[in-house]
Amino acid sequence: MSDIKTLIVDGLWTKNPALIQLLGICPLLAITTTLVNGLALGIATTVVLICTNSIVSLIRHTLLPSVRILIFVMIISSLVTTIDLLTNAFFHELHGVLGLFIPLIITNCTILAQAESVASRNSIGKSIISGGSAGLGFTAVLLVLGGFREIIGRGSLFSGIDMILGDSATDSFIKFPFDGALVAILPPGAFFGLAILIALRNLFIPTATIEQRLETNISESHG
Amino acid sequence: MNFPINSSPHVLPITSVPIIMRHVLYALIPSTIVYVWYFGFGIFINMLIASIAALISEAIMLRIRNRPIKPSLADGSAIVTAILIAFSIPPLAPWWLPVLGASSAIVLAKHLYGGIGANIFNPAMVGYAILLLSFPVQMTHWIPPQIENLGFQNIDLWSTVLYSVTGSLPSNLNLDAITQATPLDIVKGGLKNGISINELRSGPLFSQLGGYGWEWINIFTAFGGVYLLYKGIIRWHIPVSLLTSITIFAALFYLYDPNQNLSPSFHLLSGATVLGAFFIATDPVSAAATNQGRLIYGASIGALTYAIRTWGGYPDGLAFAVLLMNLMVPLIDRFTTPKIYGQQQ
Amino acid sequence: MATATVIFAGIAIVLAILLIVSSHYLSTTENEVIDKIESLLPRIQCAQCGYPGCRPYAAAIVTDKADINLCPPGGNETVRRLAKFLGSDFSPVTKYSTTANLNEIAFISEELCIGCNLCLRACPVDAIVGTHQSMHTVISDHCTGCRLCIPPCPVDCISLVSRNA
Amino acid sequence: MLKYPLFQSFYGGVHLESHKNTSNHKQIARDFLPSRLIIPMNQQFGSDAIPSVKVGQLIQKGEVIGKPAEKNTTAVHASCSGRVGAIEKHPVPTAGKVSTSTCVIIETNDENNIAAQKPPLFKNHLDKLTAINHAGIVGLGGAAFPTAEKLNRKSSHCEMLILNGAECEPYISCDDLLMQEHATEVLRGALAMMEIVGAELTVVVIEKDKPKAIEAISNAIETIGSKCIRLTDIPTMYPTGGERQLVEALTGKEVPSGKYPIDVGCICQNVGTAYALDCFFQLGEPLINRIVTVTGQGVKNPQNVAVPIGAPIVELIKFCGGYDGEVSQLILGGNMMGYTVDTDQLPVTKSTNCIITTKKATTPKPFEIWPCIRCGECIPVCPVRLLPQQILKAYENKNFEELGKLGLSECIECGCCDVVCPSHIPLVENFRKAKHLRMQEIKSSELSNAAQKRYELKTQRLSSQHANTEKLHADLKESIKESSKNDMIKAAVERSKKRRDKK
The missing domain is CATH 3.40.50.11540 (NADH-ubiquinone oxidoreductase 51kDa subunit)
Structure with missing residues (x-):
């Protein structure tokens, strides 16, 4: 039980792919111009993660070590293509916005890392939980970054929600009483935003200070 | 008798960081006076707001980083950054523009990299670039020179203050009526629409050498720069190579087609060319270190500035040219290391 | 559909063959890694890590049996270097050595030495000379200050002195 | 002329x-x-x-x-x-x-x-x-x-x-x-x-x-x-x-x-x-x-x-008339390359060319030291054409390899860089420390290399000794076996001979 709990906590926080492992930065930086974009990409990534993890886990005993990466990539790309076609069929508008970035999920290192380090070594159940929690952790970061950039860069929140909820929700986004600083929407804003998130993470997990504290403890006890 | 032991050399240093910064500020006085003559007192308000914002953010960052606050505040580097930002934003600007510019310069470009001496990028130019990217509209609303015979509506000091603080203008004034694009902006837009240089330069904002008013600001900035050279605060390599390379590029293209390309004098005397050459590119922290490297650095900034002005998306490319070349500084330094005495290369 | 599948399967097979061949020929030999790790260690052969010398310890690190924080003379500085090289996490040295530098060497007191030869066998760098029944001495240029000679001495005649004294 | x-x-x-x-x-x-x-x-x-x-x-x-x-x-x-x-x-x-x-x-x-x-x-x-x-x-x-x-x-x-x-x-x-x-x-x-x-x-x-x-x-x-x-x-x-x-x-x-x-x-x-x-x-x-x-x-x-x-x-x-008021420093040699001494009870030697007594006004106080602003003033004044600011950086990072490349050992400690530094960084003092540290580093790595070599030799020697002993033992056993076999055969032959003789 506690094993599953660690898996979930790992994916969401302690081994969060975007914040701690700094994987999948490319879609993270490119797509988070609004919260809704971030959400959509996050969901797509999570679905791909769960599927690839379960498939890789199933075939893990038959893998040849030297060509495993090749096989992972083949599996991931097939799945992503499927999801790309599905979104195009059922969420055509969203597909228009995410367009290029759904195929780009293939290059998201989170998925490859999960396949390599989790799915190819664990049972299917564990792999699915790990993949799902990592996907959700990634989605959470996309949401926070997307929301942050949208508020600062456009002065709005949930714009484009209609792409997910349908036309009835066209006007149901929040507009703040300022126009926003455009730089947050532009590529530099993505880097600033991610940097701030990582800085905040360092406040909670100060890796450097742990090292220092341990050192001083030892030198005190010996000095 | 017992005497203290000190390390050699036993001699007083001949200069110090605060003295350098103070001279830089002195050198900016003539151009400020001309600026006020042409564009009104708006720049004073911006300077004041930017300086306060810079000092406050400097103090906060020093506090967060557990560094002594007083000596770093007193060295005047934050004020120099703030004044340079005030020079690069329109005289008629809402108060938060200089505040955002100065504080992002100090926080993002200076202290996140480790404070004075450790910044890779020129803080003032980072502040300016962030403002320009974020608020393109406000950053290009420039009031025209406040000279009677040009036929523009003038704005007095009180209205400037009022606009800065509240964002609203007296009822008889309209923001669009009293603001204009800068000469470089007009040229850029005009050329895109197929208007020739000659037609463009017959407009009221242009004069013989460059933009009306701008030419004199640039010339007086150059006086300040010469003062810095005379005082030994800066060395001649960067300004000379920068101005030379802009002149050469401008001259080549101007000779090729005077109707599509601006004259060298226009390039030299409009926008931030001279300010950049003497005050921005010479910022020691982010510039190349060796004389040879400084020549390369200055010439590259000149070339990039010309390229961005002519073919880029922004009317004045100096800030971006400086930032790009800041990135190249370690490389330049690496390849311009002088040969050490007595060592074979 | 069929064409696409065939093309991709073809590409995959070609790449797979390439990968298999390259994994066979381009792999780094373990020895190179061991050499590099050994060069990062202080190499005073003190055996405080639990391995007979620095190279065995380096080999143990490479074959994933040993932690990187077992070297007391190297201190945290060495752990940091190893962590950087191996891409693993830093953790401080588990035990502290009293000789954390190379500035001390062993010294055999001439009055007490009984010529038992035990220290001679303990010295990892052959820095002690002497034979049975005669007094031993330390070659100061070669001594690394590892202290391995101290425990075997039955008469406690070995002490550490500063290298420069 | x-x-x-x-x-x-x-x-x-x-x-x-x-x-x-x-x-x-x-x-x-x-x-x-x-x-x-x-x-x-x-x-x-x-x-x-x-x-x-x-x-x-x-x-x-x-x-x-x-x-x-x-x-x-x-x-x-x-x-x-x-x-x-x-x-x-x-x-x-x-x-x-x-x-x-x-x-x-x-x-x-x-x-x-x-x-x-x-x-x-x-x-x-x-x-x-x-x-x-x-x-x-x-x-x-x-x-x-x-x-x-x-x-x-x-x-x-x-x-x-x-x-x-x-x-x-x-x-x-x-x-x-x-x-x-x-x-x-x-x-x-x-x-x-x-x-x-x-x-x-x-x-x-x-x-x-x-x-x-x-x-x-x-x-x-x-x-x-x-x-x-x-x-x-x-x-x-x-x-x-x-x-x-x-x-x-x-x-x-x-x-x-x-x-x-x-x-x-x-x-x-x-x-x-x-x-x-x-x-x-x-x-x-x-x-x-x-x-x-x-x-x-x-x-x-x-x-x-x-x-x-x-x-x-x-x-x-x-x-020379004695001290004039309070003296803050006694420098032997020039003020640029000379060194301070703590007492005036020392003799003049063949290398003493100058004795400077300073008062408060000319003695450098512990100034505020700013971080290096890379102004580069130290570069054109260095008579050996070093890059003092980069040497300082390499020293702060303890990068000895870089220090060697930057030519630290060529520094003549003339103090020109100290004089022009607007941040008042005691460069020469730092360079002296850097030289010292670098020498130590070089020395200790030499020592380590020597120790490694001697350890390898010793392990080699021990293992070859060990192998020799093993071989010796094996041979001995073999020879004992051989010899005992022969003895037994001889003894048996002897016994049978005796028996035959009795008959």
């Missing part, structure tokens, strides 16, 4: 505020007789001299009191007549710091007649060099390198003898006054040196801020009438007086790293050394005096004094 434009170029350096006029307007004082002499035995490169006198012995001025311990080191002489009071360890200024050395302490008396008062005669060239060594003559510029040793480097051809009267340190004026008062003697000494090394040309180098010395030397050149002495005045710029810098300034050639000026055909000698050599050749007087500039705001009558070697600084200061 007055001047000859021999000056080529000089890289780097700084203009410093001159303090020479504090001490250079008076003539050299020659009547200083200390009550006590502390004569150190370690005044030269190589091993210390061995005291050759006994406590209580009466000695005459110029008598040898310390014999050279090695062939190439110099002897030490008594600078005044008197009685040996003690032979003991005493703090002595040596090469940038105060250390302890064996000293002969002499209680002086008034009989100041020189032991040998006739010009020495030499059988041959080698004899001459030995004699110079025995006269205790060393370079008086500050490093105290044995003069004979320097003149004896015959492996390369020497084209030019550079007579160094540049004296770029802003406080020192002892060479200035020496050239003014003894121009002829200095030039005669130079001619003698030229003869020894076989040079064709002597160039006297004087900085432009010493017009009187320039005049005196040019007059003396005319008087002597020698065609192979030339005078060149070089711009007043610190540190032109450095040996390597001087070679570059005059010839445009660089002295390769780790080599000496003689490798590019030059020999540099201080004017003071030339004078001492002349005194020895003309009068037979060994090196027992040197001219010391006593200067600074903290002394009442700053002046140049001819000081017997070994005179305590405290008595010298007293001779």
